[in-house]
Amino acid sequence: MSIIDISEVRPGSHVTLHYRLALEDGADIVSTFADKPATLLLGAGHLAPPLEDILLGLKVGHHSTFRLMPGQAFGPRNAEMLQWVSLATLRENAMIGENFSPGDLVEFNAPGGGRYAGVLKEVGETSALFDFNHPLAGQALAFEVKIIGIL
Known part of the structure; x- marks a missing residue:
């Protein structure tokens, strides 16, 4: 033994x-x-x-x-992880009646299953800018x- x-x-x-x-x-x-x-x-x-x-x-x-x-x-910050998401996509992922403000962490359904999250940076007329970097990246x-x- x-x-x-x-x-x-x-x-x-x-x-x-x-x-x-x-x-x-x-x-x-x-x-x-x-x-x-x-x-x-x-x-x-x-x-x-x-x-x-x-x-x-x-x-x-x-x-x-x-x-x-x-x-x-948590890796370096990646500028390509800043992405515009259509407001229609945002509404599809939102809870009913939920309002989003800059700084909010929003979860999305990933293609093929699973979830991922991004921090809302700004909201435009037809889309919203999200930062999908890990919050501690960089x-x-x-x-x-x-x-x-x-x-």
Whole structure:
């Protein structure tokens, strides 16, 4: 019988940790430090792949903050992800009676099933401009982690 070494985070590990993702100016996006820790399965999409990659090789008790360059965690901003959508398409995707304002996150049905979302930037007479980039695309971020347990 062999003993599996689970002393460090590997692909497929269940990791219990506290984590904090913050903007470069220190504003929290998400943090578990004031609440109970999170348990994540690496590779299941709970964190963006670049954030999961940071966890690989870390050991129980590790606590540090990693600085991510603009675009490193959620990719660079892509100008082609700014798109005009006809108001007819917007109405097809809206809840009955829903009004949209710039800054709203609107979900759309994807061709072939599934959903995707964009942030409304402006509304014209016949179409609306949406930003389909991830909201954190192109941002410099801080990712603080404290590894509590690994299975």
